[in-house]
Amino acid sequence: xxxxxxxxxxxxxxxxxxxxxxxxxxxxxxxxxxxxxxxxxxxxxxxxxxxxxxxxxxxxxxxxxxxxxxxxxxxxxxxxxxxxxxxxxxxxxxxxxxxxxxxxxxxxxxxxxxxxxxxxxxxxxxxxxxxxxxxxxxxxxxxxxxxxxxxxxxxxxxxxxxxxxxxxxxxxxxxxxxxxxxxxxxxxxxxxxxxxxxxxxxxxxxxxxxxxxxxxxxxxxxxxxxxxxxxxxxxxxxxxxxxxxxxxxxxxxxxxxxxxxxxxxxxxxxxxxxxxxxxxxxxxxxxxxxxxxxxxxxxxxxxxxxxxxxxxxxxxxxxxxxxxxxxxxxxxxxxxxxxxxxxxxxxxxxxx
Numbered sequence: 369x370x371x372x373x374x375x376x377x378x379x380x381x382x383x384x385x386x387x388x389x390x391x392x393x394x395x396x397x398x399x400x401x402x403x404x405x406x407x408x409x410x411x412x413x414x415x416x417x418x419x420x421x422x423x424x425x426x427x428x429x430x431x432x433x434x435x436x437x438x439x440x441x442x443x444x445x446x447x448x449x450x451x452x453x454x455x456x457x458x459x460x461x462x463x464x465x466x467x468x469x470x471x472x473x474x475x476x477x478x479x480x481x482x483x484x485x486x487x488x489x490x491x492x493x494x495x496x497x498x499x500x501x502x503x504x505x506x507x508x509x510x511x512x513x514x515x516x517x518x519x520x521x522x523x524x525x526x527x528x529x530x531x532x533x534x535x536x537x538x539x540x541x542x543x544x545x546x547x548x549x550x551x552x553x554x555x556x557x558x559x560x561x562x563x564x565x566x567x568x569x570x571x572x573x574x575x576x577x578x579x580x581x582x583x584x585x586x587x588x589x590x591x592x593x594x595x596x597x598x599x600x601x602x603x604x605x606x607x608x609x610x611x612x613x614x615x616x617x618x619x620x621x622x623x624x625x626x627x628x629x630x631x632x633x634x635x636x637x638x639x640x641x642x643x644x645x646x647x648x649x650x651x652x653x654x655x656x657x658x659x660x661x662x663x664x665x666x667x668x669x670x671x672x673x674x675x676x677x678x679x680x681x682x683x684x685x686x687x688x689x690x691x692x693x694x695x696x697x698x699x700x701x702x703x704x705x706x707x708x709x710x711x712x713x714x715x716x717x718x719x720x
Contacts, residue, residue: 419451427463429516432456438517460516465580468531470538471506472585494590495539501547504588507559509534509566510580518576526575533573534582537565547589551597552604555584 423446424430430442434455442457449455471493493504511530513519523529541562545554563582570577589597661668 416451419453421446421448422457423447424457424459427461428459429462429513431458431460431516431520433458438521441516458520460513460519462513462516465510465512468509468511468527468534470508470531470535471504492535495542497542497547497550498544499546499548502590502593503542503547503550504586504590505538505542505550505584506586507538507582507584509582511577512580513576514578515576518574522574522576526577529573529575530570530577533569534562534566537569538562541565548600548604551587551589552601555587559584 422430422442424442424444426444428444430447431438432440432442432447432449432455434450439455447457449457471490490504493506494502495505496502509530519526538558541558542550545558550558559582563579566582567579570579588594657668657672
């Protein structure tokens with residue numbers, strides 16, 4: 369006979385048939401004691417507890433709805449709600465920066481490899497500029513969800529609305545400028561203007577979105593006209609380089625010429641001042657001599673003659689005195705200081 373635990377006689381293991389029969393007996397006894405209600409109660413309790421809590425991730429915000437009406441928001445962590453579908457929760461990544469791409473799509477990158485991009489959205493990126501040229505503009509926008517309730521319920525499809533507004537504004541901004549400017553120098557201006565206008569429209573629509581940045585990724589002409597655009601850009605770069613070189617030379621030569629001119633003017637002014645002062649001194653000296661001459665003409669005349677002769681003789685090295693009656697060697701008188709005149713030779717007849 370099997371024991372209560374389902375085992376056979378002492379020392380023997382129960383067979384499979386005995387185990388199944390034992391389980392059936394236990395289930396029948398349990399069933400007849402009202403166990404289906406207990407099972408149902410346990411199941412309801414599990415469902416109740418399972419649907420009464422939810423978890424919000426660190427970068428998210430939870431929006432709790434009771435029969436579709438928003439009743440509260442929940443931050444990151446574990447929270448409780450009314451179970452069995454009375455309250456439902458929707459989460460949004462309010463702490464993350466979201467991105468929308470236009471004109472290209474980012475292909476999921478394999479670990480250890482560079483991110484790949486697929487430019488397969490020409491309908492978004494091809495635009496007409498103000499000078500009736502077609503260019504290919506690829507750009508991105510980054511934004512945050514400031515108000516999750518407005519983001520979910522004030523606009524039917526907020527991400528699509530953001531894309532439609534961004535594309536319309538970018539086409540208008542690019543269409544108001546020359547294609548060459550958008551390709552070269554006006555890219556920052558286009559991004560700034562587009563960001564301001566997109567944010568203004570999103571705020572008017574009450575989308576609960578705050579733009580972080582609008583950035584042009586790549587601006588190129590269409591493939592069919594790229595060679596012509598490249599030639600134009602090269603010519604424009606050569607022009608700019610020539611202008612810069614000329615400006616550099618002008619910046620170097622103009623200050624140099626200005627310095628030389630200032631130096632010449634200063635030298636001329638100094639020479640003029642010197643000549644004026646010298647002429648003034650000569651005039652004053654002449655007036656002084658004239659006054660002396662008027663008071664003592666003979667003395668002044670002799671003094672002037674001696675002064676002139678002294679100045680003249682001071683520059684002479686040797687002085688030769690020629691006498692028509694002299695028949696010997698010509699005597700000479702040295703004018704150097706400390707020199708002694710030579711002794712004249714005796715003259716015939718005993719005369720010196």
